[in-house]
Amino acid sequence: MPRFSIIVPVFKVQGFLRACLDSVLGQSFADLEVIAVDDCSPDGSGAILDEYAARDPRVKAVHLPENVGLGRARNAGLPHATGDYVLFLDSDDRYTPGLLRAVADRLDATGDPDILVFDHVRTHWWGRGGRSDAAGLLEQAGTRTFTIREHPEYLRLFLVAWNKAYRRDFFLRHGFQYRPGLYEDAPVTYQAMVTAERIACLDRVGVEYRQRRQGAITRTPGRRHFDIFEQYEGLFAFLAGRPGLDWARPLLFERALDHMLFTLARPERVLRGDRKAFYRRIRAFYRKRAPRGFVPPQEARRGEIRLLAVAPFRVHLAVGVLRRASGAAGRRAQQVREAVARRIKRCWYRVQSMRPLDPCLAVYSAGHSRAVNGDPRAIHARAAELAPHIRGVWVVQPDAVGLLPPGTDHVTTGSWRYYRVMARAKYWINNCNWAGDLVKRPGTVHVHTHQGTPLKYMALDLLDRPGARHGTDVRGMLRRSDRWDVSLVANRHSEEIWQRAYPCHFTSLRSGSPRNDxxxxxxxxxxxxxxxxxxxxxxxxxxxxxxxxxxxxxxxxxxxxxxxxxxxxxxxxxxxxxxxxxxxxxxxxxxxxxxxxxxxxxxxxxxxxxxxxxxxxxxxxxxxxxxxxxxxxxxxxxxxxxxxxxxxxxxxxxxxxxxxxxxxxxxxxxxxxxxxxxxxxxxxxxxxxxxxxxxxxxxxCEYDDGRAAERVVRQVLLGEAPDPAAGGDRAALTIPSAADRSARQPEYS
CATH class of the missing domain: 3.40.50.12580 (CDP-glycerol glycerophosphotransferase, C-terminal domain)
Incomplete structure (x- = not known):
């Protein structure tokens, strides 16, 4: 008896079927069987199944005489399953490498629970999407097992058949069956979850859930989406026969209403002309199935659920319009507030720029102000030893503050203090360009450290590479680079490239790379x-x-x-x-x-x-x-x-x-x-x-001798002459004057 039985219903997927089957049969964990159910598919899917069955004894092809739909095709595969656990996989999706080994290990670690839930990723036709919204819940569960009564939040896990491994005897003992029609996953998922005595989770992406460009049922509008009501009626009929599950009624009622309202709001599902009838069906379900004393949850959907008890469709529409208008007005007001704040701060920046430069202030930034690392970090550390009178302040993005080393003096981009230190600092030290709205004052010394020796084309050399410079404003980049005074270089190759790719008025300092000291x-x-x-x-x-x-x-x-x-x-x-x-x-x-x-x-x-x-x-x-x-x-x-x-x-x-x-x-x-x-x-x-x-x-590695950071501090921050004992061809540093800069003609157009 195999450990896993994977049931794959198949209908009109000949273009995706091989990838699906290969993702299962190519798993490193091989103790499995595949029951592939041909739901009377009119294309070549059935022949593909027979081909795989002839080649691999773990594959069994089941051919149905008529099309019965996704849910009943899964049911048809169940009698053929002999594994300890049953998994369902849609035939246009696929498993990620190593999934079944991870599932087997987690089942062993948790003592064979009734259900194991794992994660998925949406794979859109234009590229891959992100993890599910439930990733945090899966991670939070760890290796423990639980019941839904103990942790009802796990009812919010994606209600589909293919992100779970069901213990086969548990699934068959309770007689779970998928119903015909759309939304067939919901009743079985909820029945199994509230019935299970032990549920485990695996924080691992197991399924690539394909979002097809065409042909996806959930993106095809029409009356078929009214099937959702029959599906949930079936769920509550199941609960009616199990008094021991009365505790689950309010939870499942709330989840049902959330699902229905979600479906109503999707124009790719419910047509405009059907929305009124769909809403009436939701209200009818509410009146029929609302548990005694039901209180809507404290969530965004709460207002919509309350309306179901008292309000007709026109009120639902009006509230939706008001909510959207309120949201748009709020966003517009926020945009106005932000624009006014930016304008006021720019005025503040201009006022600060009239004050004298602070000769003992240096600002540092690295990685687009998202880190404290690289050459700026090495220079900052050496300056603290050799030039302690020069105070170093790091510029960071607001969302990167938590990554700063403890005790780091910093300002956040766009803040009041940011504009003050940028206006007053004598030294700007960065491995990326500073923001374009900053004006470099006469007397400020801008040290650009770069981010390594260039192999790939940079800046001006990208002009004949439209694919590489897509989204890059080369002219704007060079305007910002015009502010450089000192360009650090580690070898002659870099020096030549920087001068060609950035035709700006700076001095190359053959310092070596401080971060490599x-x-x-x-x-x-x-x-x-x-x-x-x-x-x-x-x-x-x-x-x-x-x-x-x-x-x-x-x-x-x-x-x-x-x-x-x-x-x-x-x-x-x-x-x-x-x-x-x-x-x-x-x-x-x-x-x-x-x-x-x-x-x-x-x-x-x-x-x-x-x-x-x-x-x-x-x-x-x-x-x-x-x-x-x-x-x-x-x-x-x-x-x-x-x-x-x-x-x-x-x-x-x-x-x-x-x-x-x-x-x-x-x-x-x-x-x-x-x-x-x-x-x-x-x-x-x-x-x-x-x-x-x-x-x-x-x-x-020509100019690196382990003293690059010291060389920058001594020559730029302290104004010392080069040390002849350091060796190498190192000329004295000359920082361009404001007059030099204003007289220069642009070298690009």
Whole structure:
């Protein structure tokens, strides 16, 4: 007897069916059977099922003589199920990798509960969506089991058949059956949830719920949506035969009304001409099924539910119009208030700009004012030692205040104090451009640190790359860059590129990169602390994987490496750390995949680690594609592998200043198999890898000697001359004057 029986009803899905079945049969947990029910599908779905059944003994194809609909097709599959647990999967959806292994492990850990609920993600036809609204509830449950009577909030979990594993004997003993018509999931879901004596949750995305562009029943308006009333009548008929469930009536009544009102408000479901009749049916249901003493919940839907008892449809419409108008008026009033506040603050900024500059005030910002890291952080820390009389204030976005180190003096963007310190500060230090509404005063010194050595095209060089510069105002970028006085460079390559890509009037300071001082000097104690904090054993080999975004894949992240396969190829004694670029970290795929793999112990997700230098110190090798992180990592003189599976596409879309596959810092791979072989063969740290790295370091680690932050503080903040003993070709720093700046003619048009 298998552990799982997966019932898949099939109707007119031949374009999606193979992906669905492959997602089940390709699971790492193989103790399963698939009962695929052909609901008399008129397309080639039935033949596809027979093909899979002939190829895999775990698949059983059941062909129905007539079309009976989704719910009864599920019922038809139940008698063929022999597994401990029954799961339902719609044939245009699919399981995520590793789901059934995770489900099996959680069932074992919770002692085979009646129901296990897991999460899903909506996959729209234009790209992937986010996790469900119930993700927090699933996480909150942990590994405990509960009943709905104890925790009624779990009735708000998505009421569908395919996000649950039902213990088969529990499901059959209570005689749960899906009814014909739409909304067939609701009665069975609620019946099972209130009946179950033990419910468990798994905080893991298990199903990719496909939102089809056409053909989705829930987005096809018509009278079929009136089926919802029969479905809920069936639910309350079920309750009538079970006096022991009287406690659940108010809960389920409220959920039924919420579902009905939600459906009424959707024009893609209920046609305009049917809305009055639909509302009357909701009122009839209310009068018939309202439990004695029912009180609507303290929620947004409360007013609508109260109206059902007393108000006709025209009142419901009028209240809806008033609510929308009130909301629009409130939003408009808020917009007016915000606009007035901005105007007043700009006047305040102009007044502050008339006051003298504060020669002992420096403002710092990093990562678009969302972090305290990178070169600005390193300069700030060194300034506290060498120039303690210069007070450093960090500029951060309001939603990033909680990420600041304790005791950090800061201002939030747009605040009164923000405009005051920006108007008065002698020094502006940033690795991104400051906001365009800030005016750099004569005498202010703007130090731009950049974010690493450039491989991909930047700024002016993007003009002939429309895909890469989509959404980027190059002219505006250069206007903001006109404010730079000092541009920090780590090598001649960077110096040449910055002067070409940003044709502005600044002085290049051959300082090296302050953030890399710790890498050049090395810090074994710091590395050990980081490894200990991340739970890495002293003898584990740590591989850091840091990919970069793709300009030709706007709006969606595609994993370039099979992370599970890579971890398996590394073998025992190795730990894979995955660090995403900030722009990738915002994509839902990060939460959907990395979070799951991290929790299973397959890898360690370090995207949220505040300082990437810690991760580089703690690792033994780097895998990247085209990330500037490789130039920083080279200071450690540790192996680097460049995974360039799409180099031609990347080069065509973004452009690059040199061919990283021809001049790499280590071995180059182009497939998952090649990447695995580099590590299993030991080539990742062979003599050729060391030779390539040596050439790369000589070119790109030219000005870094572990004293970059000190050099910036001494020459910019303290006005000292360069130290001849530091070596290298380092000219004295000359900061352009206001006269130089006003006389300059634009170098772009």
């Amino acid at each position: 710790v890498l050049v000097r090395g810090d074994a104690a710091r590395a050990a602390r980081v490894r200990d904090r991340l739970g890495i054993g002293p003898f584990e080999t740590v591989v850091l994987y840091a990919p970069t975004p793709r300009d030709y894949r706007k709006g969606r992240h595609v994993w370039r490496v099979d992370l599970e396969a890579l971890t398996a190829s590394l073998g025992a004694g190795h730990r894979l750390l995955v660090r995403l670029h900030p722009s990738l970290a915002r994509h839902h795929e990060r939460a959907l995949l990395l979070r799951d793999l991290h929790r299973r112990g397959t890898l360690t997700d370090v995207t949220d680690e505040p300082h990437v230098e810690d991760l580089m110190l703690a690792s033994d090798a780097l895998i990247t594609d085209y990330s500037a992180l490789m130039f920083d990592y080279a200071h450690l003189d540790r192996p680097i592998v460049v995974h360039a599976d799409d180099w031609a596409a990347y080069l065509a879309a973004r452009g690059a200043y040199f061919d990283i596959t021809a001049e790499p810092p280590g071995h180059v791979t182009r497939t998952d198999e090649e990447l695995a072989t580099v590590f299993t063969s030991g080539a990742w740290r062979d003599a050729e890898s060391a030779r390539l790295r040596k050439v790369f370091r000589e070119r790109f």
